[in-house]
Amino acid sequence: MKIGINLIPLRPGKNGGMEVYLRNLLEQLFLIDNVNQYYLITAPYNDSTLNYSAPNCKKLRIHEGRGLIDLTSGLLSKFIPSHTYVDDPMTRIIKDNKIDLWFCPFLSLDPRPLNIPSIVTIPDLQHEYFPDYFSKEELELRRDYIQPSCEQATKIITISQFSKQSFIEKLGIKPEKIEVIYLAAGDNFGKNTDDQKKILNKYNLPEYYLLYPANAWPHKNHLNLIKGFNHYKKIYNDSLHLVLTGSDLKNNIAINDLISQYNLKESVHILNYIDKGDMPELFKNAKALIFPSLFEGFGIPLLEAMTVGCPVIASDTTSIPEIADNAAYLFEPTDPLSICDAIHKIVADEPLREELVSRGKERAILYSYEKVARMHLDLFTSVYNQYKDSNNSLKNECHYFHGLYSDGWFSKMKFVYCGKKRFRHLHIDLRSELPVKYPMKISIILNDKKINAIIPSLGIHSFDFEIPDIETTNTEYKIEIISKYSYSPKKLGINDDERKISIILDSLIMIDFNENSTEYVQRKVK
Structure with missing residues (x-):
């Protein structure tokens, strides 16, 4: 089977958890599958970051002239390419290389319509729940692309039962068309390292901190986190620090103004984007992961923390209770006092911390990217086989x-x-x-x-x-x-x-x- 994978929307460092998903998926696919041929469709801005030695992997780069629609928002950076039915270069690639199955791991089925079976990964429908977090143009584009992508794709992959239910309720998609494949922590979180002091010195960090890795997107809820952290500092007069990592945090006026307003500059550390290899140590040394997100299709940092033995306090909303199960202490993310109470609980209650660490490690074992890759491969195979066996007149x-x-x-x-x-x-x-x-x-x-x-x-x-x-x-x-x-x-x-x-x-x-x-x-x- 010849499998084409559309990687045009991948913008290194800007796609959040979906980039983690994509890169780990590809690495594992090439480890477990030496039978099928993979064609990676790349762009000038990501081609050099997609180098794989697998003999059954071939890269095909599309040039800048294709006309990309920039859907960057305060959320996942998405670049949904414009397309035509006849002259689109990806349509030609599909035809010239006799691609059997087309996989789009980033939100939109592109190109479309297609005359071969297709699978699209859409992590969630956040725009249907929080439309105010999107500009009018972004909202229209997402609604214009996501619904037809769902309707035209042979199968939809999403990343939680919560998200699957969203597709059913919000878009009227039939349940049997949706496949839930849970994500996992990256392989770098399973390695044993002892670079704690080195990492702390590298980023000039204290030893006593909470960690929140998230880009400066509205649904990540940084402002309520800072308000809750400020309550905690005032009430308990503790030396606890807060470490924030993610793109554009240093340039976010609202976040930085609030930190200044509360005189928290000495206690809140903004690191922006962190090297992939350094993240496990930041988790290991943290007193806890604090995860106040208002909306998640999955929440990869939950599993990253659990994998390395970092206790978790997190929002009690959307997919987070499903993924964390009983391995996190949950709070109300829109209430700064609830956030404050959760911080105090995780800092002061050592038996709770130990219990969450133990439950978290048990929980993390259930998730792996080898499992993710095998589920994708099984789906690719079943979709293609059903297509081959179907009536030719419908193809x-x-x-x-x-x-x-x-x-x-x-x-x-x-x-x-x-x-x-x-x-x-x-x-x-x-x-x-x-x-x-x-x-x-x-x-x-x-x-x-x-x-x-x-x-x-x-x-x-x-x-x-x-x-x-x-x-x-x-x-x-x-x-x-x-x-x-x-x-x-x-x-x-x-x-x-x-x-x-x-x-x-x-x-x-x-x-x-x-x-x-x-x-x-x-x-x-x-």
């Missing part, structure tokens, strides 16, 4: 929606079909339920031809269009429906729905030249 056909919510509401949506069918007629049913001013103006764009229309009143309204024939072996149909205005039901006083929506898609039916009709709808609205 070159795919369709997807984006911009359409799982309950049918939208303000701007797109439907794309790629395959060998040729359609002659389009039928659309739109339902209007909002008590707003009518007529409502909409535009329907069919293969780049724009048609202006109106929704005259409440109720169901039907639209029919003849489709110009496309005489090619592989056709692509694009249908966009755009409402001129969108509304928030909450602002209209209807309910608590804060989405910007306009109308509901009841049905979208395509009729081919043999008068066979196919209804493509994300979900029927009853």
